Amino acid sequence: MDRIVEDKRSVARKRKAASSSPERDGSAIVSRSVETGGNDRKRRAVSSGGLTTSAAVQATVENETELENSSTPHGDPEFGEDDVFDAGDEASDAARDDSIPSTDLPDALQPTGDDDMEEDDWDDDEEDPSEDSHSVSDSDEEDYVPLEVEVEETTFTISEPEELKVILKSYRQEGVDKFEVWLETLIVTCTCEGNEIGRGFGRYVERDFIQENFWRNMEEPCQELSDIVFKLFDRYGRLKEEYITHPVRKGTGYWGAELNFGNLFILEHVAIKRDFRRMGIGSAVVNSLIAKSNSGERTTDFTIVSPSYLTRGVEEESKGKSKKEHQEIANRAYDAASAFFRFLGFRRIGASTCFGLANDLSHIARTSLASEDFDLPELGEETEEEDKFDGSKAKERAMKRLEKQLPLHHAVLSLSDEKCVECFENFKTPDTMDEWGRTDRFEKNVLHQAACELKPKSVQWLLDNNKNLSLGRSRDGYTPLELLMDQLETKRTTGKRGVATVLISDSFEGFIPDAIACMAALRGLEAPSDIQTLQLKYGCTCGKCIDGLLSPRMKFALSCQSEIGHDMLLIDIGDADKWCQTNEDLAEHLSPNIRQRFLTNKSLRHVFSRIFHHAAITLRSNKLPTVNNIVRTWKDSNEWPAHGFNFYQRGRKTKSALRKIFEFARDQDQWAGDGKHLEAFGEIRCLPQCRNDHEFGFVARACGVPGFEQYVSPDVIWNRRHQESKMLLDTTPELAY
Template identity: 25%
Template sequence: MASIQLKLSECTPKFTVVKHDEYPERMQYLNATLMHPTLGELATARCLQISARLRFKNAGDFLEIMDEDSQELHEFSVGLFDKNSNIRPWLVDGGPKSGSGCWGTELSVGDMLYIEDFRVTEDFRRRGVGSWLLQEVLTSSHMGYRGHAYCWPTPLDSTKDKAEWMKEQAAITAFYRKVLIPILSLRSVPQLPTHLLSPQNGFRRVGLTPFLAYSPEPSHPSHSLPIESDPETPSIDFESTNLDAPDLTADEICTQYPLHAEIATNKSPSVGQAIRDAHQIDAGSVHTRDVNGLTPLHVAANTENVHALRVLLDFDMTEDLKHAKNKDGETPLEGLESSMRSTKEFMETLVGVWKGYSDEGLRCEFLLKRAMGLPMLADEEGEYMKKRKFGCTCGMCAGGWLSPRMRFQLLAQSELQADMLRQEESSFKPRQPLSASELFHSSLDYLPVPLQREIYKSFYVGFYTIFDGISRILRTPNAIPTPQAVRTAALDIDPRAVSFYLGKGGQVEYVLDATVDISKEQSSLGYGTFEETFDVDESEEGEEGLGYRKLVKCANDLEFGGVRLGVGLAAGVRWGPYYTDIEEEEGMEVDEYDDSDSD
């Protein structure tokens, strides 16, 4: 077969698309086949097209849906993105985890094409067939809107020995990165399509993760990055320098690294004495690196073993605190933060509610940061835990979760909604109700359907006065707009109208729901109109920016899920907007008596 002359120009790609069973509106499978008129099938590719990016951002369910699909897509999603499908900041911020630095926040937008499987018939390997099909896929319309392609170069056969497996992995990685010209002998086949005259397949590593990405934009920095400048993963680097390291069983690891095992399994105060005893026998034992390059300090951090960590930090851990030359490529603090983040995302994805970081994790984080001399949210351990409990990174979150920028977003939205509702107040006639559909205001959709049918003026005024109450609370430093606080503030503003609203079945929670949900919709997780209006340079902001950009940034700036829980919108409850009668009478207490007022 190899002696048969193969003209790639005679090959044609065939594409078939199959909608995803569970999420047909967001994902579909792309099957690509490279066919030759006489030789038949030469290569195949199976990809997952991920579109409707805005839906993932608005629902915050990217990690959940990827986890449901497969373990591979779970690893892909958590390795590169957050729950809103935004690229992990440390992969693109120019820091040590961003690798070559060729990728940026462009990976947070647009469609995704994940290459799950790529095969070339054995008789036609190393003849340009694979690169031909890959380029056909990458230059097709299946890349989608502002799309990027991704792959995880890894052998399918896990039974090979370490050296052979790594060699095959390197070959697969080289294929996605490689230069095409020497392989295709392009000068001898001038009839090739223009897109195949590209100098390389063009995939480059995202940060230091196992995943490579491709940009269809010719001027993208990834295309000017030399192959030799594209870094390997910490795991590959570690394995390549430890090829002779044995694959130990769990029992063998416990035997060879008893202190590591003790720290991993004993979280009681007695572990401290075990560490001191080991140090007395062999002072180097507290610095020993196991088969994966991890020190006892790594193990204590990864397992959130506070008692072990306190004792270990009594010794000189200057080098251990900085040590990242291990299989994970992480310092003890980075390993702890990865573990805490994974637990948070697991709870949000599979349980639906995250109740904050564990006390043990926060204590360990405090101890490690203090030992490293890093900036702290608080100098006292208890105060630090209180501020960090719900993910605050700015030190200014009210309740540990309501950041200054989030407060600004909610305030702007509550005031905007109240002002817009006031403008329609003149539409009412005395003792004549209007329906929500006649008032054309989106915030009214957050009222249960029975309440939307007949809205009297007093009810309407009470409704928008609740927005005023929210605004008053948000303008009070460190105040949190709980239902009771908002109710009190609104009754103080207009007791008659608010009492009427509440008496006819209205709830403060409906207005809080509208405020939070519409804020999210207008944020960068939705249409982005809030940032377009307020996140502007000081010289440009005038009356509109109002200093938003000057506010300190925080990890909680877009944590709308945490805000919902914080303001009393219980998880598991069907909140608005309500567009149909489906939800009518389902757990909603709405008065049946005459709803007219005296206006």
């Protein structure tokens, strides 16, 4: 993985270069550690600007009734190339989970749907995405028209049922989003005889600009982007590991670490008026969008869609039918949409609901057959075990039905842990042996349910009495342990604030005791040691984290930065003015009074440098770099000058130095920063990888640095761009997928 990262990053440097930020003079730096930290210590404060939701564009997506998504020029009469699908909403999940979306979600016609619908769903007065005006003041909203730049027009002729000339206009919308440094909205309109008959839009994402805060940035522009990126990628824009390595969740295994790099084009919306379907217009609109995403300075590496079915069409076809028949109709519609995209060259990404199309024609997903693609398992018939209940009465009725159909699942959901164990004991008879292996419509057995409900005593009882339950896989391919880990990972990383998804990784304080006990039982740890308990609590996956949270790789990075800081502070220590000017950033978090005293007190400057030295010693001793541990290391060193005692004992000084150590480690991290640390200290590749490797915010808070968030200043991005400009003449290495 690290080699892939290094090779891909080298290719990324070939991308367009941006202006560079001022750098400090590093001529006086003599050691490797000092060279790494000396040149880019000074961070420019560049405003990232406010982020607002593209309200008008979102409204168009939510109200459109004829949607199509695709991304190649080919048409397919069998699947109806000009029928329409929505690439952004959650309707695809609903089709599988029997949670049919409400009518305010986007609608799309089935590719095999009838052409003689009772009414035309196109609204001639409907707001166009190009009329978005959310970024201007309220007083100017009515008169504001966003700019259309990079305008191109092409024409083609359709011959059936009569010969007509169709004009495609493609353009980039400018002056609307405050995200335009990394996000571009590309729009295509299609007209015939002066009337608009089709339109579409997508979002071009220059991922390298937002890698450090990928989730945070991608959540804000619109819901469609948020849905896709939280489904597929982690907080740094990397494809989730389960889609690469999990025996089931990886699907065909076509997609791997290559999806961690490069620019994305999210195809959100294509609409074709009813009378002009199945004439090749939809494919023409999509082709124009894809071409636009690869024109000018744009280079799309992957196009991503999330296909779904036509809500209104399914509802009309389902009138008067049973719930089961309704579900079957929805499933057929979703399957038709998936088949449509596969015909166009898309392949499912892992076992997700998203499909991808690589720009690289030699990519394995482009060379594989559609028949070889991964299919999601069919959803079983409803057993009335609902994870979402509408109203207390409905919940009560559903629970009564569940008690009859799946009594063990009902016990887990309705009883306390102790009562649940009693119920299991009473239920355990020779006549009920077959009941223990029964699953719900999501193919979750009773152990899946007990683990997700965080009932450790029930989990242990089930494992003691039927170990085979631990091998069962849910519809999504998870064993009970894997399902629990997936649930805990979601709780660790994200939360909800209204409809917005909020990143909460930096506030993680460890899993609760019941979750730890369930994990221990499912892992076969009968009496976990203290360190094993801490590793379970803090999500360690390498088995070597200090106190369960500080991974070997992060420890190495913090040690390097501690030594770098110490070396930097020793340079010109006898020249007060030069020392204070050169190390202004290292003393950034100290009080103005202390910084002023540095000008007149050389001993104080020396003591400050020793904090970084003792932090490095603390880390080498396999201890967390907390203020108390660093002070204890200093005391053990027998360095006891009076001025040093006061300086150390007042923990704010030590905490200020510790904060800078974490900030520098974060800013040079492989994923959370500019990657300089990996370039300078390649030996980090020899250390085991861990889930906690890049969680600087979480670890800093655990070490007593309050309010430390893993937000990377825009200057780090500028620094990466400057590095790219220096590497433009380098030879591009062969990519390793």
